[in-house]
Amino acid sequence: xxxxxxxxxxxxxxxxxxxxxxxxxxxxxxxxxxxxxxxxxxxxxxxxxxxxxxxxxxxxxxxxxxxxxxxxxxxxxxxxxxxxxxxxxxxxxxxxxxxxxxxxxxxxxxxxxxxxxxxxxxxxxxxxxxxxxxxxxxxxxxxxxxxxxxxxxxxxxxxxxxxxxxxxxxxxxxxxxxxxxxxxxxxxxxxxxxxxxxxxxxxxxxxxxx
Numbered sequence: 001x002x003x004x005x006x007x008x009x010x011x012x013x014x015x016x017x018x019x020x021x022x023x024x025x026x027x028x029x030x031x032x033x034x035x036x037x038x039x040x041x042x043x044x045x046x047x048x049x050x051x052x053x054x055x056x057x058x059x060x061x062x063x064x065x066x067x068x069x070x071x072x073x074x075x076x077x078x079x080x081x082x083x084x085x086x087x088x089x090x091x092x093x094x095x096x097x098x099x100x101x102x103x104x105x106x107x108x109x110x111x112x113x114x115x116x117x118x119x120x121x122x123x124x125x126x127x128x129x130x131x132x133x134x135x136x137x138x139x140x141x142x143x144x145x146x147x148x149x150x151x152x153x154x155x156x157x158x159x160x161x162x163x164x165x166x167x168x169x170x171x172x173x174x175x176x177x178x179x180x181x182x183x184x185x186x187x188x189x190x191x192x193x194x195x196x197x198x199x200x201x202x203x204x205x206x207x208x209x210x
Contacts, residue, residue, distance in 0.1 A: 011127045012060055018119045019056035022049045025111040032105055042155065043163045044148055045091070045112050048083045052120050055080060074129040078199060079141045081124040082192045086145075088117035098165060125203075132204050138192040145188050149181050 026049050033040055040046060055071035062068040070076060091113035101109050149167070156162040156169065165171070166180045 014123055014127065015056040015060045018116070018123050019053050019060070021111065021119055022053035022056075022116055025108055025116060026050055026053065028104070029108045029112060032108060039161060039163070042152060044083075044145070045087050047148070048080070048087050049112055049116055051080055052084060052116065056123075072129075074131050074199075075133055075137050075140075077124055077128045078133060078195055079137075079144075079192075081121055082141055082188065082195055083144065084117045084120050085191065085195075086188060088113055094166070095164070128203075130203050130205060132200050133196045135193070135196060138189055138196055141192045142185055142188050146185055149184065153177070153181075 026046060029046065030037075030040055055076070058065065058068045059072045063072065091109075096113075099109075152163055152167050153169065156167060160170070162168045162170075167177055169177050172180075
């Protein structure tokens with residue numbers, strides 16, 4: 001009983017730390033950023049860090065509410081893990097060399113794109129429920145990034161502003177951007193399936209998965 005209480009306390013404090021890091025980074029980025037609030041909220045990095053902040057805050061402080069129970073589901077936590085993993089990968093592999101940052105912006109960029117992905121992935125590994133995830137869930141996880149990409153393209157065509165270079169239709173044209181969107185969705189789907197496979201194989205007890 002004592003061990004269970006200790007484990008629960010460790011999970012709660014870990015969630016609070018990760019949530020605080022996400023809240024801090026988002027608000028600090030907003031403080032540093034020039035431009036409209038709508039532009040700010042149009043970055044996938046920001047919406048995903050906000051998703052981490054909201055989900056952990058609700059699951060810790062309001063665990064019995066519908067929202068708290070929803071964000072505590074293994075499918076939801078793994079989906080968020082997928083999204084923040086993609087945030088880290090795309091920034092560090094594709095965007096890091098394209099974006100010039102100075103001063104505090106360097107710190108915030110690394111919190112949003114390096115520290116927070118690592119913290120949340122570790123939280124998922126250590127504390128998420130060890131329940132088998134259905135393979136078709138990987139398809140559902142693509143809905144959020146697909147909606148985000150369509151939103152970015154539609155809004156970008158109206159306001160002539162795109163949150164990421166690879167979505168800039170004015171620069172690359174419709175065909176190239178369409179290919180970029182397809183590649184991104186495939187990336188979400190493939191990595192999502194890999195996360196499901198890894199979770200089901202290494203984290204789910206045989207008695208549960210059978």
